[in-house]
Amino acid sequence: MRQLTFLNKSTRVFAMSKQVILVTGASAGIGRVCANSLHQSGWTVIGASRRGTSSGGWSGLAMDVDDDASVKDGVAKVLTEQGRIDAVLANAGFGIAGAAEQTSIAEAKAQFETNFWGAIRIVSEVLPHFRKQGGGRLLLTSSIGGLLGIPYQAFYSASKFAIEGYAESLAYEVEPFNIHVTLIEPGNFKTDFTANRRMVEVTGDDPYRAARQKAVSMMERDEINGASPLLVARVVEKVLNAKRPPRRVSVGKLDERAGIMGKRLLPFRLYEKAAKGSLGV
Numbered sequence: 001m002r003q004l005t006f007l008n009k010s011t012r013v014f015a016m017s018k019q020v021i022l023v024t025g026a027s028a029g030i031g032r033v034c035a036n037s038l039h040q041s042g043w044t045v046i047g048a049s050r051r052g053t054s055s056g057g058w059s060g061l062a063m064d065v066d067d068d069a070s071v072k073d074g075v076a077k078v079l080t081e082q083g084r085i086d087a088v089l090a091n092a093g094f095g096i097a098g099a100a101e102q103t104s105i106a107e108a109k110a111q112f113e114t115n116f117w118g119a120i121r122i123v124s125e126v127l128p129h130f131r132k133q134g135g136g137r138l139l140l141t142s143s144i145g146g147l148l149g150i151p152y153q154a155f156y157s158a159s160k161f162a163i164e165g166y167a168e169s170l171a172y173e174v175e176p177f178n179i180h181v182t183l184i185e186p187g188n189f190k191t192d193f194t195a196n197r198r199m200v201e202v203t204g205d206d207p208y209r210a211a212r213q214k215a216v217s218m219m220e221r222d223e224i225n226g227a228s229p230l231l232v233a234r235v236v237e238k239v240l241n242a243k244r245p246p247r248r249v250s251v252g253k254l255d256e257r258a259g260i261m262g263k264r265l266l267p268f269r270l271y272e273k274a275a276k277g278s279l280g281v
Contacts, residue, residue: 098200187252
């Protein structure tokens with residue numbers, strides 16, 4: 001097994017010592033695939049989820065990222081049992097779909113509670129440990145939807161846009177402590193994320209019905225026909241092993257990733273015109 005230790009801050013060099021990674025959202029989807037893959041590669045994987053289950057080999061940990069005490073207790077348990085945490089993959093999250101106007105404030109807050117604040121809780125809890133040991137790796141799961149707004153997923157996109165800004169700002173603050181921050185930005189992948197998406201319930205008159213159904217159906221079709229999440233796992237491992245980890249890594253099919261470049265380079269009206277067809281609007 002390869003092992004990872006952090007040397008003093010002036011060297012900025014990683015030597016091999018015991019690798020311990022905490023993965024949130026590990027009971028399903030991309031999180032589970034990453035946990036499996038990292039375990040097979042020799043990492044000591046602690047996979048956190050509300051259920052605390054494991055798909056084999058790595059250790060499951062019951063943790064609710066929506067709850068301050070649960071996160072605090074979970075991280076403390078890992079440190080007690082393992083003695084260290086070398087990396088975190090903050091991956092817990094879910095999607096909610098519906099028109100922005102028809103999404104209640106409670107539903108929107110729930111989306112942020114898990115996707116955004118859940119990641120913040122984990123990061124805030126491990127940073128003191130990272131500073132004490134002389135370094136660490138923080139990988140935060142964002143989304144291509146955190147770079148490109150997705151119709152009828154306004155609050156999912158908003159939560160991922162928020163993660164983007166937070167991680168970029170955080171990276172400046174923690175770099176002097178040899179702590180590296182990377183955003184993982186997946187596109188559409190074939191996982192149970194699609195089946196677990198929460199739909200906003202609408203009663204009475206629904207002026208968005210036809211457009212919403214078209215957009216959500218196209219989105220689900222793209223996810224069902226998406227790439228294997230093993231591709232994300234390979235990218236995660238590459239980032240973890242990199243001497244100088246990138247700030248952002250988009251991963252997915254070429255046409256999805258091309259949209260990122262298009263938004264950066266094209267006049268906005270031209271970009272929106274080109275994007276509407278692929279977004280189902």
